Amino acid sequence: MAEKSAQDNRRRLTAKDLARQQREISVSEFFSKNRHLLGFDNPKRALLTTVKEAVDNSLDACEEAGILPEILVEIAAVDNREDRFRVRVEDNGPGILKRQIARIFGKLLYGSKFHRLKMSRGQQGIGISAAGMYGQITTGKPVIIISKTKDGGKADYFELVIDTKANEPKIITEDSIEWNGHPGTSVQIELEGSYQRGRWSVDEYLEQTVMANPHVSLTYRGPDGRERRFERASEVLPEDPKPIKPHPYGIELGVLIQMLHDTRARNVKECLRRDFSRVSERNAADICQAAGISEHARPSRIARQEAESLLSAIRQTKLRNPPMECISPIGPEQILVGLKSNVEADVYECVTRSPSVYRGIPFLVEAGIAYGGELPAERPARIMRFANRVPLLYQSGACVITQCVSALNWRQYGLGQPSGSLPVGPLLILVHVASAWVPFASESKEAVASYPAIEKEVTLALQECARKLRIHLRRRRREAEEDRKRLHIERYIPHIGEALQGILNFGDAEKERLVADLTALLQKSRKG
């Protein structure tokens, strides 16, 4: 009865009614409505994200062109307001071809880094156009781009907005202007934001950026009129990572089927050898044999069932680890330099792990710790997270790095730790995940997703550091114990001396000697 009345009270929608509402959604409409996914959920974070996307792009461009980056970051309050800023980021990179400018800055999911396997800061083709879209949503102002690709001549000047319904750029102004003598790019976005220093600020992001990228020079003009200059600490660019093919371990069936379908190789063996990394002539032959498939079979003819055999043959074949050259780690020396420049501590340790692979994609984990010194003793450890040399500030709880730190049993290394939480003590932990494709937990790229393979490597890196720390802590504890004993001896022996002086009728000189002898004797026996 109740069922009946509940149904009668409303107009029943039919399948036809529901069908009428079905529509395609453009990716820019999607991200405009979900802009928190891109890091624009509050004004403070929006300002940081905008700076970050622009700086990351500039650094990528300079490095790919083999240029030591020289970056200018300028944030100015608009009309002296506290909720609206003009962000401008300028670099000395190679510039952008005129015909590409509109799409790079005015279209989501457009870029050069998605369809390759190579470490870079940007990867999705979303960031900078999303920052522009956010500016446009909150202030109605277009993005302004100036770009120059040659030493002489004029620069291209664009003002543009995104047509969100179509996800296409709409050019407002297009011009040629006099600009710097050298190539480079400048992007300017006006947006609603909020400027604060301290934790999760633009300042913190820039400080950590310079720390993980010692080859970068940077000038920062804040909205308070303050100018900060970061000089490069190294004149050497990091190794240039090379794009690689996917590693066969961790490749999935559907992806393999797609690759067999798309390959230009004439047969399965050739496809294995040339479309993947680390598959030798011999490996390829072994895999085909183990799968019961002819080496000469046409890839496009391989059925699902055969592809499955191929996949399990791959998984049973011993292959070399993925090549490292698509990744450029920060390196132990630089991590130590970074830690030391950041905190005054007693102990510094770090480790760079060997590369590993998740879903066929190489990655590498580095970790460093600083302990003691000026670090606060009674608080949870501070964690500094990096992905592909980019500092991660927000979304700490969603990040595999934080999760691994909390999950590790730090008590066995001599630290305090409330159950399931961060260790407590004078501890700073730095973790860098570098990969040809970092799996971020959201498009804002502030947290690394918890793939089991990555989880494992982060944990191993933390354990290595923690073991080294334990040695220090044990030595320290031993030394403290020694100190305590020494103090004990030093405190009581004089009394014994005086007592003996009375019993044995010694003079003061004899007593002093006796005390010295006793002290030496006891210290010796304790050590022996």
Added chain:
Amino acid sequence: MAEKSAQDNRRRLTAKDLARQQREISVSEFFSKNRHLLGFDNPKRALLTTVKEAVDNSLDACEEAGILPEILVEIAAVDNREDRFRVRVEDNGPGILKRQIARIFGKLLYGSKFHRLKMSRGQQGIGISAAGMYGQITTGKPVIIISKTKDGGKADYFELVIDTKANEPKIITEDSIEWNGHPGTSVQIELEGSYQRGRWSVDEYLEQTVMANPHVSLTYRGPDGRERRFERASEVLPEDPKPIKPHPYGIELGVLIQMLHDTRARNVKECLRRDFSRVSERNAADICQAAGISEHARPSRIARQEAESLLSAIRQTKLRNPPMECISPIGPEQILVGLKSNVEADVYECVTRSPSVYRGIPFLVEAGIAYGGELPAERPARIMRFANRVPLLYQSGACVITQCVSALNWRQYGLGQPSGSLPVGPLLILVHVASAWVPFASESKEAVASYPAIEKEVTLALQECARKLRIHLRRRRREAEEDRKRLHIERYIPHIGEALQGILNFGDAEKERLVADLTALLQKSRKG
């Protein structure tokens, strides 16, 4: 010098080289590579996400059609393997029109719920097609859909995959088959997964779903052959939410400009009145006047600067709160029933807040707590999170709900809490965020993003519950104190009696009377 050599060692890429690599990225390519964003980062979660997307869709479809949902969830191991499953979800909903089936299940960003403001479980048009894409990537198998929109006749049968490069469905098989006598939809996906019970399992998701949706009947056949039946606890469907217009508070400049541009209204006043909710004839006139804009101005002629005046006029005008009818809360009774069916506790409290608005979008927060009883006393509080009646299991750390629970000072309500962590004690906290558009922290929809307005409401709801809890805890503490004092009196008065008996030479009967009198007197004075 170092700079020079670093540059010489590499081939310099020019702007032209970089331009050659620029390409458009299809949204399905993007999510295929980033499938952890959709909840497919590990096999256990992949299984849960697949079930969840299918069940959420079924519940939405049934409710929109005014049908009490009857759902079948079936998970079967494929070839007795532990890493591959066939998930099938069947409902008694209205079915799907034949011409829509391929796009609904084989195209990302296609759906009926994105372009409206109304509470529903699905909203993005991604979920179920992403689950199918994951199945296809990991097993090479197509999605199988059976759908029927009429009582008699045959059902439509489809097998399809996604062409990820184009983000378009590819139909493998299309047929007409005999099926159930009544309308409904069945979707079957084969995928790599891992089945476990306990925390973050399909079982937990279904238990909590039934708890927040008492009008649902559900049969669950697990891969272990076990069948569980959940009977509906209520024969009444929840209130059917109505789509609404955006509320002017929280609307952004860029959005306002877009709306003025797109409107069918002939003048600004009409646009304000009909394209927004809660703007009366009078309000609209006031806003125009305050902005110094003629009521009769053509909306498309409004310049950026005028739109800005309009916006600040809107923000200064007192408008009614957004309408509630686009949201259907679980309600206090049902939250209490849910809590009580879930845990044996001493105290249950709950609160349903009034609706509020973020970015022009109405939302509402409900919270409940259970305290004491069988809940573990020494562990961090357990949090149950819901968004639009859907249980959220993963990504707890990324969720505004968890963040608000940790940020609240529970000590002032009488609970233990390590700094910045969850409160510790025999406590279960339930929070439900219901909205016409829930801002999720990632496309997997397992965490609510931390918009300031939502943060505030969640905190207020928690505080209300915590205040109620404090009253209980204080009474409890008072009672414990009384007990202690009573025990004290009961323990010492007999001794006093005996001492007085000796001094005053009383007989035993007199002593007993004295003790009784003293006890009564002391208890009386203590109460007075």
